Amino acid sequence: MQVSTSLKELLGEDPLRELALFTLKELRACLFPLLFFAVLACSKVFSFGLPRYDFIFLVAVAIQVGLVATRIETIDEAKVLTVFHLLGLALELFKTHPAIGSWSYPEAGFLRIGGVPLYSGFMYASVASYMCQAWRLFDLKLVGYPSYWLSVPLSAAIYLNFFTHHFIGDWRWWLLAGVLVVFRRTAVEFTVLARPRRMPLVLAFFLIGFFVWVAENISTFLGAWVYPEQAHTWQMVGIGKISSWFLLVIISFLVVADLKHVKANRDATGS
Numbered sequence: 001m002q003v004s005t006s007l008k009e010l011l012g013e014d015p016l017r018e019l020a021l022f023t024l025k026e027l028r029a030c031l032f033p034l035l036f037f038a039v040l041a042c043s044k045v046f047s048f049g050l051p052r053y054d055f056i057f058l059v060a061v062a063i064q065v066g067l068v069a070t071r072i073e074t075i076d077e078a079k080v081l082t083v084f085h086l087l088g089l090a091l092e093l094f095k096t097h098p099a100i101g102s103w104s105y106p107e108a109g110f111l112r113i114g115g116v117p118l119y120s121g122f123m124y125a126s127v128a129s130y131m132c133q134a135w136r137l138f139d140l141k142l143v144g145y146p147s148y149w150l151s152v153p154l155s156a157a158i159y160l161n162f163f164t165h166h167f168i169g170d171w172r173w174w175l176l177a178g179v180l181v182v183f184r185r186t187a188v189e190f191t192v193l194a195r196p197r198r199m200p201l202v203l204a205f206f207l208i209g210f211f212v213w214v215a216e217n218i219s220t221f222l223g224a225w226v227y228p229e230q231a232h233t234w235q236m237v238g239i240g241k242i243s244s245w246f247l248l249v250i251i252s253f254l255v256v257a258d259l260k261h262v263k264a265n266r267d268a269t270g271s
Contacts, residue, residue, distance in 0.1 A: 029133035033126040053109035057119035077132040081125040088124025092116040138190035155254040209246035
């Protein structure tokens with residue numbers, strides 16, 4: 001009887017219901033990424049006479065406007081997504097430069113800057129959209145969150161490393177070590193039904209990074225962009241890319257978390 005009670009306490013009052021609701025909330029948080037994938041897939045079949053990349057951008061904008069108009073996303077969340085769109089576009093412009101050539105967008109289109117179609121920023125905004133939605137749906141709270149004096153410079157260093165590693169070497173493993181140290185005591189608290197659950201924040205970073213890597217494989221299969229090794233035939237993106245997405249997820253999370261903390265402080269002071 002005692003063992004049964006302990007197991008019940010560990011799993012919750014209704015673990016199957018909690019798991020089902022957790023799955024539904026995760027799918028709801030992934031609404032924009034799922035719609036974006038649907039657009040990518042459909043654009044392989046039809047684009048109504050438009051260049052495929054332009055079609056993807058215009059439909060992605062329409063989806064974003066629709067989510068805000070129906071209040072599925074808030075204006076503040078749309079502002080956060082715009083920040084990520086710009087950060088992603090800056091990274092894309094650098095990575096696709098002929099001197100760097102990390103990946104490319106070989107198809108034609110008018111809505112582009114240099115060799116980068118404007119829709120590319122929405123791929124980064126998709127990650128931020130998931131985080132914003134999950135934050136609200138799961139009532140996320142951060143426990144043991146480090147000082148801004150640690151999180152902000154770390155986030156900036158991770159972002160800069162995506163640029164500088166082409167010239168001064170890749171510091172990602174040092175940065176990963178820094179993440180483990182800075183966030184070693186940080187947990188994310190989330191609520192599915194009534195009882196709050198906790199997960200180490202670093203584990204959450206890894207899980208999101210893994211699923212983004214899965215999404216990357218789907219995206220490249222659908223021709224969203226092309227890595228040099230995929231120029232002649234599609235092949236799976238190397239598993240080592242998970243570390244890159246792990247770091248990018250950290251940037252996304254820290255920006256969202258810090259902006260939410262700033263907004264919460266501003267609302268509390270009425271300024």
